[in-house]
Each structure stands twice: as structure tokens, then as C-alpha cells.
Amino acid sequence: MPERVILCIGTKKGLFVAEAPKTRQRFALRGPFGPGVAVYAALIDTRGTPRLYASSCNAFFGMKVLRSTDLGKTFKETRSAPAFPKDDGRALANIWALEAGDTKEALWCGVEPASLFRSSDGGDSWEMVPGISNHQHARKWQPGGGGLCMHTILRDRDRVHLGISTGGHYLSEDGGKTFTASNGGVGAGFVPDPFPEFGQCVHKIAGHPDAPGRLYMQNHGGWPDRPGIGVLRSDDYGHTWRSISEGLHSDYGFPIVVHPHDPDTVYVVPLEPSTRTCPGGAPAVWRSGDGGGSWKRLARGLPKKESFFTVQRDAMDIDEVKSPALYFGTTTGQLWIGRDGGEEWNCLFDSLPPIHCVKVALV
Amino acid sequence: MARAMTITIHVPAPLRACCDGASELLLSAPSVRAALLQLERSHPSLYRSICDETGAVRRHVNLFVNTSHVRDREGLDTALVPGDVITILPAVSGG
Numbered sequence: 300m301p302e303r304v305i306l307c308i309g310t311k312k313g314l315f316v317a318e319a320p321k322t323r324q325r326f327a328l329r330g331p332f333g334p335g336v337a338v339y340a341a342l343i344d345t346r347g348t349p350r351l352y353a354s355s356c357n358a359f360f361g362m363k364v365l366r367s368t369d370l371g372k373t374f375k376e377t378r379s380a381p382a383f384p385k386d387d388g389r390a391l392a393n394i395w396a397l398e399a400g401d402t403k404e405a406l407w408c409g410v411e412p413a414s415l416f417r418s419s420d421g422g423d424s425w426e427m428v429p430g431i432s433n434h435q436h437a438r439k440w441q442p443g444g445g446g447l448c449m450h451t452i453l454r455d456r457d458r459v460h461l462g463i464s465t466g467g468h469y470l471s472e473d474g475g476k477t478f479t480a481s482n483g484g485v486g487a488g489f490v491p492d493p494f495p496e497f498g499q500c501v502h503k504i505a506g507h508p509d510a511p512g513r514l515y516m517q518n519h520g521g522w523p524d525r526p527g528i529g530v531l532r533s534d535d536y537g538h539t540w541r542s543i544s545e546g547l548h549s550d551y552g553f554p555i556v557v558h559p560h561d562p563d564t565v566y567v568v569p570l571e572p573s574t575r576t577c578p579g580g581a582p583a584v585w586r587s588g589d590g591g592g593s594w595k596r597l598a599r600g601l602p603k604k605e606s607f608f609t610v611q612r613d614a615m616d617i618d619e620v621k622s623p624a625l626y627f628g629t630t631t632g633q634l635w636i637g638r639d640g641g642e643e644w645n646c647l648f649d650s651l652p653p654i655h656c657v658k659v660a661l662v
Numbered sequence: 663m664a665r666a667m668t669i670t671i672h673v674p675a676p677l678r679a680c681c682d683g684a685s686e687l688l689l690s691a692p693s694v695r696a697a698l699l700q701l702e703r704s705h706p707s708l709y710r711s712i713c714d715e716t717g718a719v720r721r722h723v724n725l726f727v728n729t730s731h732v733r734d735r736e737g738l739d740t741a742l743v744p745g746d747v748i749t750i751l752p753a754v755s756g757g
Contacts, residue, residue, distance in 0.1 A: 359722045359752045360677065360711035383715045390714035 301661035304618055305370060307351060308628060309338030312652035314353045316371030321661070323624055323636065326647050332374040333365055340613065342397035342406070343660035352406070352422060354394030362391050364408075364422045370662060377422035381408050384427065389414070395448040395613075409449030413440055413463045415475070431461060431469055431478045436497050440466040443500045443519070450612055451504045455511040460504055460537050467499040468516065470537050484540035485531060488522030503612045504537075505555045510562035512536045515591070517612075520544065521551030521572025530555070530567055532591050543591025548578050554615035558640065559623055563590045566617070566625060566641060568610045576607040584615075584625060584641050597637065600644035608633070613656035620661065628654025669697055669742050672749040673708070680708035694725060695738040697748060712750060722753040 306317040306326065313331025333355035340354040351367040353374070362381070365374040383389045389412050396409030406418040408425065414432035416425045431437070431449075440447055443464040451462030459471040461478065470481040480497035487499045500519035507513060514537050520529015527542040529550025544550035551572040558564035566586050571578050583598035608629035615627040625637035632651040637644045668688040673681055681687060687705070691697035702709040712723055719725060725732045726749040732740045742748075 359720065361714065361720060379710075382710070385715060385717070388716060390716050390718070 301345075303370075303662050304620070305343055305349070305351070305660055305662050306626060306634075307341035307343055307353060307371070307656070307658040308634060308648075308651065308654060309341050309353060309613075309656035309658075310628075310632070310652035310654050311337050314338045314341065314355070314365065314374070315648075315651060316351070316367075317634075317647065318370070321620060323618075323620070323638070328648060329371065331652075332367075332371075333363070336363075337655065339655045340394050340397045340408075341656050341658045342399065343658050343662070344399050344406075345660050345662060346399060346403050349660070349662045350421065352397050354397065356393050362394050362410075364394070364397075366422055379424055381410055381414075381416035381425040381427070383414070387427075393446060393448065395450040396452050398452040398454065400454075407452045407454070409452050409461070411446045411448040412442075413437065413447045413449040413466055415449060415452070415461065417475075428475055430471065430476050434469070434478055436466065436480060440498065445612075451501070453504060453506050453514070455506070455508070455536075458511070458536060460506070460514065462501045462504040462516075464502060464519075465498055465500040467495075467497045467501055468504060468537055468540075469497075481537050482540070483538060484533075484542075485516065485518055486522075486525055486528030488519065488525045488528065493525055493528075502553045503555050505557045505565070507557045507559075507562035513562050513590070514540075515543075515555050515557060515565050516540060517552050517555040517567060519551070521549060526550070530591065543587070546594040547585055548583075548596070551575070552610075553612040554610055554627070556615050556617050556625065559617060559619040560621075561588075564588050564640070565591060566615070568615060568627065570609065574607070575609050580604045580606050582606050582608065582610075582629075584627070584637060586641055597641040598644070599642060600637075601635070606631075611655055613658075614654050616657050616659045618659045618661060626657050626659055628657045630654065668744060670747045671697065671701070672747060674750055674752060676752065677708055677711050677750065680711055681705045690744075691742055693738070693742055694727065694732055694740045694748065697742065698738065724751045724753050725749070726751065 308315040313334040315330035317326040319326040342352040344350045355363040364377045393411040398407045404421045408416040415428040453460040457474045461469040467482040469478040502517040514533040516531040527544045530544040531540040549569040608631040634648040671687040
């Protein structure tokens with residue numbers, strides 16, 4: 300029976316781990332691990348004995364993967380990090396996604412420049428997945444503002460959904476051997492074709508294990524001439540997508556998160572498209588309880604003015620307690636908790652380094 | 663005499679964990695590239711911290727032969743003679 304809530308907080312200056320009883324009244328913070336080095340991806344692997352993983356993206360000495368087997372009290376580097384084959388010509392620039400694979404030791408890793416790697420031994424060795432890394436589109440993808448990153452890996456048995464900025468959504472239905480650009484209805488505001496085959500600036504994709512055909516996407520929206528392409532939904536396993544942006548203050552944002560017990564409930568953080576900061580200086584999470592049909596602004600406890608941070612694509616998550624809490628981290632170093640599904644917000648930590656990613660799990 | 667025939671590689675503190683804490687390594691090599699190839703075999707973790715997968719020296723890592731930056735000489739093809747010292751230093755950058 301899980302008794303504790305564990306948070307991994309990846310920042311510009313290392314990884315922090317926060318721990319609390321299930322009541323979540325008080326979190327104890329430890330870290331930074333990999334001090335001084337940016338962490339863009341983390342994974343709390345609860346299969347068997349919990350393991351924590353984090354990328355450690357050293358601008359000087361290259362990429363590392365950190366692993367903890369004691370719930371984040373200590374971390375060690377794995378024996379190796381993903382690396383392109385010598386004759387490939389590409390060099391790893393960042394690690395953006397870490398996800399659990401099929402077997403206990405299996406991991407998947409999305410990197411920059413956009414490519415996919417797999418490990419079968421808990422991150423000690425890695426192999427590139429050629430079906431997407433050498434896809435015929437791969438050399439045509441372009442970097443977005445955050446770099447050419449593969450930031451989303453969603454797995455549902457033999458289906459694998461990948462989110463690439465800017466590459467779009469790619470779908471495998473054979474366990475990752477082959478991938479197809481699957482962007483029907485996914486718009487782009489920065490190329491002449493409003494609905495290209497691929498090349499969209501997808502910011503994040505989320506799903507729910509109880510409704511694998513249903514997916515939600517935060518796409519790069521905020522285009523006055525092409526409204527409504529920012530927040531999307533698919534009901535056919537990601538083959539086609541439709542807008543669910545109506546009712547939002549802005550369809551520009553980065554993270555998108557699904558309620559752990561209700562596939563119809565989804566959360567986004569709308570931002571001003573021009574500045575990528577909180578609209579009017581007043582941050583809010585928006586929740587839809589009907590799959591994007593309508594939206595409600597959740598801001599009780601959040602600042603009402605003078606807040607101009609960004610919530611990055613992996614900087615929001617939700618725990619699996621019966622009445623779940625949302626967590627988001629800001630580029631100004633605050634970690635917020637939204638108890639009761641985001642109805643009431645409190646600042647857990649207010650002076651961390653700029654936050655890139657937030658992951659939570661019950662252990 | 664053995665030392666006179668060798669190249670000394672000074673390892674900066676952040677990378678010493680890659681070579682069991684050693685602050686310097688000794689080897690014999692006719693060029694910087696050959697020295698790095700030896701490191702790739704003998705200390706792969708150290709090599710990966712200096713060079714990326716393409717073999718290029720990482721952007722924020724500087725290599726000096728004695729007091730000269732290799733970019734001001736022949737890059738990785740800079741010739742070495744016994745007694746030369748290669749110093750690995752992280753660049754002045756960050757934020």
C-alpha cells in the first residue's frame with residue numbers, strides 16, 4: 300500500500316526530491332543532486348522496488364542519466380547515457396523524456412536532436428530506435444524554441460505515441476519498429492500549409508490508461524490567423540485530432556495533464572502567446588471535466604497579479620491519491636500544489652532554481 | 663626517463679571521477695587526436711566527457727597543449743612531443 304508521495308523536481312541547477320506522507324501536509328526537500336547541472340527529464344519508476352531516474356544535462360561534459368534506488372536519498376550515474384552511433388553525424392544535446400518500458404529494467408528515452416533510445420538494463424546501456432530516429436522525416440524536422448526535442452513518449456501495449464517539437468505526433472502500432480506521422484487536424488501557424496503532414500510544434504501529449512484511444516495535445520497555439528489549433532483531442536488513438544480550445548483564455552501553453560481517475564478531466568496552463576507568461580500577470584490552471592467541452596479557471600491561492608512566469612512542458616503533474624493534487628513548477632523557481640484537483644493552491648517551495656520538470660508518484 | 667617519453671594529461675577536478683580520482687594521466691601519443699583515441703580505450707567515461715559521439719571536442723571544453731589552445735595550433739592534429747602537457751579545462755561559461 301503506497302504511503303508516501305515522492306516529487307522529482309528537475310531544475311536548471313540540479314534535481315530536487317520532495318517527500319511527504321499521503322496527507323501531503325508537509326514536504327521534506329532534499330538535493331540538489333547533480334548540482335549545477337540542468338535536469339529536463341525525470342522518471343519515478345514504481346514497478347517493483349521504486350527507482351528514480353533523472354537526466355543530467357551538463358553543458359560542459361555531456362549528458363548523464365542519474366539513478367536512485369533509495370527513493371532519492373542518493374543518486375549515481377548509470378554506466379552510460381544514450382549516444383548516437385559514431386557514423387551517424389548527430390551528437391546528443393539533451394535528454395527530454397524518460398519513460399518505463401515493458402520489462403522491469405526497460406526504459407525509453409527521448410532526446411535532442413529528436414531521437415528515441417531504449418535500455419533493457421535500467422539505463423546502463425542504450426540503443427537507438429531506428430524506426431523513428433532514422434525516419435525519412437527526421438532530417439527535415441526543425442528545432443523549436445527549446446531545441447529539436449522528443450519530449451513525449453506514451454506507450455499503450457504495441458502503440459507508441461511520440462511528441463516532437465517541431466516534428467509533430469508520430470505513432471507506432473508495432474511496438475516501436477515503425478512510425479507514421481499522425482497529425483490529421485494538428486495545425487501549424489508558422490508554415491504556409493495550415494495542416495502539414497508533419498513539422499508541427501507539439502508541446503506535450505497526454506493520455507489515460509483506461510481510455511487509450513483518447514489523447515490530449517497541447518500544440519503551439521496562439522495564432523490570431525489560425526485560432527483554435529493549440530489544445531486538441533483525439534478519439535481514435537491519435538490518428539485524427541480536433542480542437543477543444545473553445546472557452547480557454549488562450550490556447551497557447553506547454554503542459555497538459557489528465558486526471559488519474561477520470562479520462563474526461565484534463566488540465567492546461569494557458570499563457571500569453573507573445574510572452575509565454577501568465578496572462579495579465581495572474582497565473583491559473585484551467586480544468587475541463589468533460590473532455591474539453593468546457594473549461595473552468597482554477598486560481599484560488601495563486602497570485603492575482605504581478606506574476607510573469609512560464610510553466611514548461613514537463614513542469615506539471617498530478618498524483619494518484621483518491622482526491623489528487625496537481626503540482627506545477629515555474630521558471631521563477633516556485634513549486635505549487637493544487638489540492639483537491641486544483642481547487643486550492645499553495646506554494647510548497649518558493650526559491651528553487653528555474654524548474655524544468657515535475658514528476659510525482661505514490662510509493 | 664620514462665616520464666620524458668610521455669605526454670601528461672591534466673584532468674580537471676570535475677572529471678577525476680572518470681579516472682579513479684587521478685589528476686593526471688600519462689601516455690605516449692604523436693598527436694592530440696591520438697591521445698584522445700587512447701583515452702577512449704583506457705578511460706571511456708573521461709573521453710565521453712571531452713568529446714561527443716562525432717569525435718568533436720565538446721563546445722565548452724578547452725584543450726591546451728602546454729600553454730597553447732589547440733584551436734590556435736592544428737586542432738586535434740596538433741603534434742605532440744615527449745614532455746608535452748595536455749590540459750583539459752571547462753570553458754568560462756554558464757549562468
